Amino acid sequence: MNERIKKLIELAGISVRGYYDETGSTPLELQKFAELIVRECADVLDNRIAPPSHPMNSLGYRLKEHFGVEDDQA
Numbered sequence: 001m002n003e004r005i006k007k008l009i010e011l012a013g014i015s016v017r018g019y020y021d022e023t024g025s026t027p028l029e030l031q032k033f034a035e036l037i038v039r040e041c042a043d044v045l046d047n048r049i050a051p052p053s054h055p056m057n058s059l060g061y062r063l064k065e066h067f068g069v070e071d072d073q074a
Helices: 003-011 028-049 059-067
Strands: none
Touching: 003 028, 003 059, 028 059
């Protein structure tokens, strides 16, 4: 997760004081939640709105890249 998601958490007024670990990272649950939203949006872009001609040129790929969400290769 990148700084953009952290900034959006702050802008949303979500209080996570006391939930940061010793490195200053956001809680794993909150990171996972944000990641799931980004993945869902990327899926809608790629599979319903603008199917890509090449995966690395897709809008979904670019969205995940913007938010620092790794492609799931599972």
